[in-house]
Amino acid sequence: MNTGLDDSEIIGKVLRGESQLYAELVKRYQNFVFTITLRYTTQREDAEEIAQDVFIKAYRNLADFRGESKFSTWLYTIVNTTCITFLRKKKLDIHSLDNEQVFEVADSVDSGFRANQIEQKSKVQMVNKAIQLLSADDAKVITLFYKGEQSLDEISKILGIDPNTVKVKLHRARARLKDKMQKHFAEEVKDVLN
């Protein structure tokens, strides 16, 4: 179902009682919301549960969206707070660069990559696997900037931090990603290029 309406038009109609149109907003943003939630938890079931919770919260508070920012920026703010609340409740470990688990994941991804080198010789897979090796914070900033179509100012609103801090975080995240690719996928990069 593609209504041809923009986000604010859909929101207006939903607020006037056409709640079925909300499905269009869910379809538009579900992949992005789900990807961000997956940065916090490796369990797809948990990520889907959080993503569902995000859309329910957004629906219930839709009247509070005043159109001062993009709907996506407002929605991603809910994603951020919901993920943090979920992790606090479940007491799950946020991926951290200092976390041993990350290095275990890194090793398994690395060996998996080598084992299936022929099948996985693609830039897309390499980048997405390297992203998995980053901390949730780094992966989130990169995803928001490159896939969420959010400016530094908008990311700062979503995360509730200063735009300059976002800029520094983004620089560092990209540097770490580059390091991860150098460390784990240097050979594959050469293969991709040849």
Added chain:
Amino acid sequence: MTYFKYSPQEDSGAGQPDMEARLWDYIDGNSSAEERGFVEKLIESNQQWKLRYQELLDVNQLLAGSLELDAPSLRFTKNVMEEISKYTIAPATKSYIDKKIIWGIAIFFFTMIFGFLVYMLGQIDWSAATGSEKIIPQNLKNIEWSKYFNNTYTNIFLMVNTILGLMLLDMYLGKKKKQLNQRHSG
């Protein structure tokens, strides 16, 4: 593409992070016109800057073009729509939070604090004190707390605060009750 031709180990000078930050600003379009011109000149004239710029540009292109989004299960939209059918859209926060009330509460508290300070300062015998050490009591045990808590003003202050606390508790419980009712009716 020049992936990783420039290794961080090759140059770990002090200017390295600064160079990267400036190049990222240039790539992202966040630098000023003056800075852009300066960086452009450096990229043209300096081999080290040129290599690093090409490397970062590759990473940028890789991220812009190769980052994929994960998709939830096929039933995801349906699940969300089924779930939201149980709820109603809550009224906008703006409609039930009256700014006048918030301002009223803030003014009340500031007036109370100000009044209390004026009263306390009024109790100090300034003429008896020659140095700051005399204002501060030598032994806290010597303070007659009953003198302050038997005071009418203090009692009024405590009573008003208790009433306000009870009002806040009532508001909180009322909100919880309303949410519960909404859930049951939804």
